[in-house]
Amino acid sequence: MWVMGPSIAAQRPRCYRFAPLRPGYGRPAQRAMPVPFIDLTRLSSEIAAAVEQDWHQCLQRCEFVGGPRVARLETELAQILGAPHALTCANGTDALIIALQALGVGRGHKVALPNLTFWATYEAIAQVGATPVLLDIDPTDGQLDVDQLRKAHADIGLDAVLAVHLYGWASHRLTELRQFCRDHGLPLLEDGAQAFGVLLDGQPLLGPATAGTVSFYPAKVVGGAMDGGAMTFAHPEALELARSLCNHGRADHYSYAHVGWNSRMGGLQAAYLLRTLEKLPQILASRRRATDWYRQRFAGHPTIRVMAPPAGITENGYLNVTHVQGKTGVQLSDALKAAGIGCARTYPEPLHTQPPAAPAIVFGAMAHSRQICASVINLPVFYAMTDAELQASADALEQAAA
Ligand SMILES: Cc1ncc(COP(=O)(O)O)c(C=O)c1O
Structure with missing residues (x-):
């Protein structure tokens, strides 16, 4: 898959935004500044020289699978994510599948997940042979509704929970959710693919998690030079099981303790991620500034509402999440694209409407996830976005909302 590579300018829509005609002036429209949804070259160009040197060394030493850079990355990840242990793998979806297995989740188990998340969350549960139990979300923060979780456990008896920290923040009831799972002996996996760098009460979000995952898909807050992922674990036994599962279930080179997977990272990707992590404070500051800028711009607007992280959660600036009263997300998206934004x-759709989700248990009417999907729009947010780009994007949304 190609994610906004070097020739980003060539991808920018060749569209023009027309300024509204002012009374008395029949002047033709001005050309608006096109803004990409994401531009990875802002970061890759800053780290390219260092990465090229690292890659040269990797090639000389053939650090293709595992190696010292992967080991260093795992140590740094554990520190940054505040977790006792971190383990890299091939992508964030594998991280979910393998972490579920390491928590003992498998065939016949009922696993709760939010109806609003990326499809990979659903896939992971289905791939380990468990039954996904889809729950609606809390409309205030877009995260799994803890009341629905309590009700589902009381009504049908759950075996595990896969919570998702969506949008670059997390549930305002996360501490309660964790406690509920502990009290009821439910393994809780936390999908942090969108939450790298998020803080809860000033501490790394995944720090207290029994198990968590992140994705290094290039468009994430910490994105790699290819697919990548990682898991965090509170307990060393789960870490060791996951490490073996990532490596064909090996006990030794040609003896096997489990039926596992081949899901490993190599030196080239680890080198790119280590250089990216050197920039983490700047990445987070720049992204947080952008998501907050939109919020300030539309504060008090009669119809535009930019969602915000709950109190106590410091977002990572992954995503702008906006709703406009009286407009559908499709209408807004069409207008923005026509304006070059x-x-x-x-x-755009909740999980329960996807045809392969037919075997899932759908718990409740899903009113909130349906509603949020119908109206949501995300404006551009990326590292080193300029004021002019923020301005152009916000202006276009305001016009689309009018
Ligand atoms: C919430 C969520 N879960 C899981 C994934 C899967 O990660 P990956 O694309 O690295 O497999 C993603 C991202 O793509 C995601 O956003």
Whole structure:
């Protein structure tokens, strides 16, 4: 898959935004500044020289699978994520599958997840042979509704929970959710693919998690030079099981303790990620500034509402999440694209409407996830976005909302 590579300018929509005609002036429209939804070259160009040197060394030493850079990355990840242990793997979806297995989740188990998340969360549960139990979200923060979780456990008896820290923040009831799972002996896996760098009460979000995952898909807050992922574990036994599962279930080179997977990272990717992590404070500051800028710009606007992280959660600036009263997400997306502004709709459909989700248990009417999907629009947010780009994006949304 190609994610906004070097020739980003070539991808920018060749569209023009027309300024509204002012009374008395029949002047033709001005050309608006096109803004991509994401531009990875802002970061890759800053680290390219250092990465090229690292890659040269990797090639000389053939650090293709595992190696010292992967080991160093795992140590740094554990520190940054505040977790006792971190383990890299091939992508964030594998991280979910393998972490579920390491927590003992498998065939016949009922695993709760939010109805609003990326499809990979659903896939992971289905791939380990468990039954996904789809729950609605809390409309205030877009995260799994803890009341629905309590009700589902009381009504049908759950075996595990896969919570998702969506949008670059997390549930305002996360501490309660964790406690509920502990009290009821439910393994809780936390999908932090969108939450690298998020803080809860000033501490790394995944720090207290029994198990958590992150994705290094290039468009994430910490994105790699290819697919990548990692898991965090509170307990060394789960870490060792996951390490073996990532490596064909090996006990030794040609003896096997489990039926596992081949899901490993190599030196080239680890080198790119280590150089990216050197920039983490700047990445987070720049992204947080952008997401907050939109919030300030539309504060008090009669119809535009930019969602915000709950109190106590410091977002990572992954995503702008906006709703406009009286407009559908499709209408807004069409208008923004016509104005040359890249945008996304995370997510346009809830999971329970996807045809392969037919075997899932759908718990409740899903009113909130349906509603958020119908209206959501995401404005551009990326590292080193300029004021002019923020301004152009916000202006275009305001016009689309009018
Ligand atoms: C919430 C969520 N879970 C899981 C994934 C899967 O990660 P990956 O694309 O690295 O497999 C993603 C990202 O793509 C995601 O956003």
